[in-house]
Amino acid sequence: MRKDVELTFLGTSSGGGPSRTRNCSSLAVSREGRACLVDCAEGTFRQLQLFSFKTKNLDTVFITHLHADHVLGLVPLLGSVLSGVANTPVLLARFKARNPSPKPSINIYGPSGLRSLVRTTLSLTSTQLGATYAVHELLLPGEALTSCSVDDMHLNEVAGRDLAQGDDGFWRDILREAGSSNGWVVDVGEIAHRVSSFGYILTFPPTPRTFPPSHLESLKIHNLHPSLLGKLLKSPHEPIELPNGEKLEHPGWNKGSKVAILGDTSDASGVRELARGVDLLVHECTNAHLPFPSTTTPSSSKKDPATFESVREKSAARGHSTPDVAGAFARSIDAKRVVLNHFSTIFHLDSHMLEIERQTEEAWGRTGRRVVCAKDGMRLVLRGVEDDEEDVALDVHEPSP
Numbered sequence: 547m548r549k550d551v552e553l554t555f556l557g558t559s560s561g562g563g564p565s566r567t568r569n570c571s572s573l574a575v576s577r578e579g580r581a582c583l584v585d586c587a588e589g590t591f592r593q594l595q596l597f598s599f600k601t602k603n604l605d606t607v608f609i610t611h612l613h614a615d616h617v618l619g620l621v622p623l624l625g626s627v628l629s630g631v632a633n634t635p636v637l638l639a640r641f642k643a644r645n646p647s648p649k650p651s652i653n654i655y656g657p658s659g660l661r662s663l664v665r666t667t668l669s670l671t672s673t674q675l676g677a678t679y680a681v682h683e684l685l686l687p688g689e690a691l692t693s694c695s696v697d698d699m700h701l702n703e704v705a706g707r708d709l710a711q712g713d714d715g716f717w718r719d720i721l722r723e724a725g726s727s728n729g730w731v732v733d734v735g736e737i738a739h740r741v742s743s744f745g746y747i748l749t750f751p752p753t754p755r756t757f758p759p760s761h762l763e764s765l766k767i768h769n770l771h772p773s774l775l776g777k778l779l780k781s782p783h784e785p786i787e788l789p790n791g792e793k794l795e796h797p798g799w800n801k802g803s804k805v806a807i808l809g810d811t812s813d814a815s816g817v818r819e820l821a822r823g824v825d826l827l828v829h830e831c832t833n834a835h836l837p838f839p840s841t842t843t844p845s846s847s848k849k850d851p852a853t854f855e856s857v858r859e860k861s862a863a864r865g866h867s868t869p870d871v872a873g874a875f876a877r878s879i880d881a882k883r884v885v886l887n888h889f890s891t892i893f894h895l896d897s898h899m900l901e902i903e904r905q906t907e908e909a910w911g912r913t914g915r916r917v918v919c920a921k922d923g924m925r926l927v928l929r930g931v932e933d934d935e936e937d938v939a940l941d942v943h944e945p946s947p
């Protein structure tokens with residue numbers, strides 16, 4: 547059984563947006579009955595509807611950093627996804643009394659301060675939800691804890707976890723820590739930006755291939771139930787022996803996959819160890835020096851014309867990347883594919899995006915459409931190929947016009 551990983555780009559503009567064609571940052575990742583968001587800019591819930599993304603399985607939101615263009619859609623999203631009951635404080639108090647620590651419907655992970663942001667916004671806007679949420683904070687050394695005492699929490703809030711950085715500088719396997727990994731392994735590392743910013747590395751384990759039809763036929767001949775094949779999944783090294791001595795073997799494995807989704811950064815080397823060999827790297831590319839009129843940012847003037855170096859330097863000073871920075875990082879981790887996002891609003895033509903892709907490939911030293919500039923509504927499917935194939939297959943579905 548193949549378990550494809552699907553990414554839907556909901557917003558690909560930098561903080562200068564939203565623009566006519568791009569919303570600010572958010573993307574959805576889904577795989578087998580679970581969906582999560584990485585970042586949640588204002589308007590994300592509308593984007594989910596626009597691109598017909600079903601929120602039924604959405605149970606996790608990862609926030610990369612607390613800049614407004616990555617987080618201001620979070621409370622409206624909770625208000626929409628967790629709506630359904632017009633709760634009064636009295637009803638909510640009764641609900642909580644019956645369920646003192648209910649499993650949250652949505653788990654949110656992000657930097658210190660996120661808990662207060664969500665709590666305060668819900669309280670000041672008098673928003674009551676039809677279900678519960680928890681905020682788990684990724685704490686850097688010296689950062690203060692935000693209380694999760696019953697008196698301090700919002701009525702819909704369940705106590706979140708305070709996740710300390712490990713000795714190796716990473717936050718490893720954060721979903722397992724929260725008790726809900728469901729086959730997803732998520733590790734986190736800090737990357738350089740103007741504020742604390744994180745890269746989330748999602749690893750999906752290998753999955754068993756579909757059973758060959760001959761397995762089912764053999765069972766039928768011996769009047770055995772097909773559910774017997776479940777034994778092979780539990781114990782892959784123990785074949786099932788049939789009464790005639792025939793042995794049914796495990797069907798083999800489809801490759802797992804690994805995806806790195808980074809927040810805003812001028813230097814992602816903080817997650818290099820975690821992201822090594824990723825099948826897909828999602829890296830920001832806010833700025834670029836392009837050989838087209840009025841497409842150079844940060845600001846340049848006639849007196850001081852921009853160059854590749856000056857644009858890279860100014861971009862880095864603002865905590866952002868240019869195509870060569872993204873390409874060099876992809877090379878340093880031996881990524882298989884790269885998707886760029888978080889573009890300045892001055893890049894709006896297809897020719898701009900083609901040139902950004904070309905510059906990134908040049909810096910990476912790999913060619914053959916291995917770099918793609920994301921568009922709002924673009925879907926990527928990572929297909930779990932068989933173990934002996936070289937790369938995980940990536941299908942790119944352009945948004946419908």
Ligand SMILES: [Zn+2]
Nearest residue numbers: 560561615810
């Ligand atoms: Zn941003």
